[in-house]
Amino acid sequence: METSPDTSVGIAGLKFKNPIVVASSECAANFRLLKNWTNRKIGAIVTKTFTSPAEFRIRVRPYQFPLNKFGKAYRQGGCLYSLAAPHVEDSETVKIQVAQMAEHCRASSVILIASFFEDPQNDDLWIRQAKSFERAGADMLELNFSSPSAAKVFSQSFDSAGHIISQVKKNTSIPIGLKLSPTLEPLELFIQACADAGLDFVTAHNAPSGIVVDVENEVPFGAPALGGYVMGRVFLPYSLGRIVRIRKIVDIPIIGVGGIYEAQDALQYILCGCPLIGIGSALYFKGPRILDEIHNGITDWMQQKGYGTLSEFQGKAFTHIKDAASLKSREKHPYTTPPDCPYIPIIDDELCNRCGICETTCIYNVFSVDKNKSMVLVHEDKCWSCGFCVGICPAGAIELRDRKSKQKLIWNNQGLAQSF
Ligand SMILES: Cc1cc2nc3c(=O)[nH]c(=O)nc-3n(C[C@H](O)[C@H](O)[C@H](O)COP(=O)(O)O)c2cc1C
Structure with missing residues (x-):
């Protein structure tokens, strides 16, 4: 026992x-x-x-x-x-x-x-x-x-x-x-x-x-x-x-x-x-x-x-836990703005139910659900790599990944983001 x-x-x-x-x-x-x-x-x-x-x-x-x-x-x-x-x-x-x-x-x-x-x-x-x-x-x-x-x-x-x-x-x-x-x-x-x-x-x-x-x-x-x-x-x-x-x-x-x-x-x-x-x-x-x-x-x-x-x-x-200043001093992309921000959202189409919450909540206008609600378009060039969409998606369908490779996972709402 x-x-x-x-x-x-x-x-x-x-x-x-x-x-x-x-x-x-x-x-x-x-x-x-x-x-x-x-x-x-x-x-x-x-x-x-x-x-x-x-x-x-x-x-x-x-x-x-x-x-x-x-x-x-x-x-x-x-x-x-x-x-x-x-x-x-x-x-x-x-x-x-x-x-x-x-x-x-x-x-x-x-x-x-x-x-x-x-x-x-x-x-x-x-x-x-x-x-x-x-x-x-x-x-x-x-x-x-x-x-x-x-x-x-x-x-x-x-x-x-x-x-x-x-x-x-x-x-x-x-x-x-x-x-x-x-x-x-x-x-x-x-x-x-x-x-x-x-x-x-x-x-x-x-x-x-x-x-x-x-x-x-x-x-x-x-x-x-x-x-x-x-x-x-x-x-x-x-x-x-x-x-x-x-x-x-x-x-x-x-x-x-x-x-x-x-x-x-x-x-x-x-x-x-x-x-x-x-x-x-x-x-x-x-x-x-x-x-x-x-x-x-x-x-x-x-x-x-x-x-x-x-x-x-x-x-x-x-x-x-480190102090915030040490994170800033080690940040690799401190002054980037779109379209050069390092990470972008990747949507898992199988998990996504096209609810449109990402579209309404993203203040940078990165997402738009198409007319037939068949897919969510991601306007990568507008993304600030902030990560808000990952936490807000009710279906858990969004991950933040490296912009260049689109493979390397940066943030999926679990533990520590990989960038730190
Ligand atoms: C109705 C009530 C009475 C409390 N009275 C005392 C008190 O007499 N002395 C004290 O140190 N804290 C008092 N507290 C504060 C609690 O001990 C605790 O520090 C505070 O509520 C935060 O914890 P919580 O978020 O779990 O409520 C009281 C809290 C409540 C809700």
């Missing part, structure tokens, strides 16, 4: 059953809610972000507005406009809840990560809360530097972020990470300052905020303020891009979060080097079963590829 691949992961001296993390949200706001997830295929749960000042805990209601009514792309992409804020209960109640959560997680062999954020000017409060969550039994701490008010302070003072990390580290003995804002810049300098302060892991990222207008009613949709998590699945390439930037400068374990709805999404983060991946809004749109589906999808893929452990492929795609 074939053995199932080993998906366990070790970071910061802790062992995770598998790489799937329930990212911070109301899903783990208290003990009762946390129990919805612990019997699923997960390695860790991050609690809802807790905070002590009462003014940060005010919750307006309603606060969750899925964007389903705005069309298929929003519906399928899991876009949510949300005014969810830090947890509402006071520190004493939270401490009791975290202790119950920790005990339950320990019995389920799930790592519990306590998320919190305090006034960036008040080190003592950060230290006090960190110690109290450690005493309550949390395995790790996630300092939420991504809440809008904290992110603003930290973007103006990297020293204060480094200072809080080193103070919390000095006063506790469990691994310390931070939750990163998706807009904080300059990212490299910030991360380096935090790594220098002794950070054990980074969770990247919280989702960007925005606003949606209900055009029919001519008012902001739901609530008249900027809310979070508006990006859904399309957030993935953005979050992943910043993770690549982080990994280029520091070797620190990253929990990759943003737009994960399927196993292939999770695998993108792992292939870029993340040992763990976090799932946020998909839990709301798909329910607990998505955790098992993603885990099963990962193990199926590993089996198909012949991988026994995650470390065999973790970071494999990352090693291919």
Whole structure:
């Protein structure tokens, strides 16, 4: 009988059953809610972000507005406009809840990560809360530097972020990470300052905020303020891009979060080097079963590829990523214009169904379907070798090939284009 691949992961001296993390949200706001997830295929749960000042805990209601009514792309992409804020209960109640959560997680062999954020000017409060969550039994701490008010302070003072990390580290003995804002810049300098302060892991990222207008009613949709998590699945390439930037400068374990709805999404983060991946809004749109589906999808893929452990492929795609300037410096045809561009589309007549999408979408007017819809004419002399047609053809009938030989394959929508 074939053995199932080993998906366990070790970071910061802790062992995770598998790489799937329930990212911070109301899903783990208290003990009762946390129990919805612990019997699923997960390695860790991050609690809802807790905070002590009462003014940060005010919750307006309603606060969750899925964007389903705005069309298929929003519906399928899991876009949510949300005014969810830090947890509402006071520190004493939270401490009791975290202790119950920790005990339950320990019995389920799930790592519990306590998320919190305090006034960036008040080190003592950060230290006090960190110690109290450690005493309550949390395995790790996630300092939420991504809440809008904290992110603003930290973007103006990297020293204060480094200072809080080193103070919390000095006063506790469990691994310390931070939750990163998706807009904080300059990212490299910030991360380096935090790594220098002794950070054990980074969770990247919280989702960007925005606003949606209900055009029919001519008012902001739901609530008249900027809310979070508006990006859904399309957030993935953005979050992943910043993770690549982080990994280029520091070797620190990253929990990759943003737009994960399927196993292939999770695998993108792992292939870029993340040992763990976090799932946020998909839990709301798909329910607990998505955790098992993603885990099963990962193990199926590993089996198909012949991988026994995650470390065999973790970071494999990352090693291919260069900076854009180096691609430009090696480009063989930097200034060509039609008709001298190096690659042209070749249509497979058997696959092509003459739908005409290439004709309508090519802004260079390279394609035209003949009157009888019997063939697609390719006006090679107009082609800029951009490759758009390859990705847009619903029948997968177009390849980009070398203009001269018409044989050498350059791009067929798979993997890396041959020109790089
Ligand atoms: C309703 C909701 C509440 C959230 N609350 C928190 C929070 O309290 N603390 C935090 O660090 N991130 C919070 N997040 C952000 C998620 O942890 C995650 O970073 C973000 O949603 C991006 O991941 P996703 O694309 O999988 O949703 C919340 C997300 C949602 C959808």
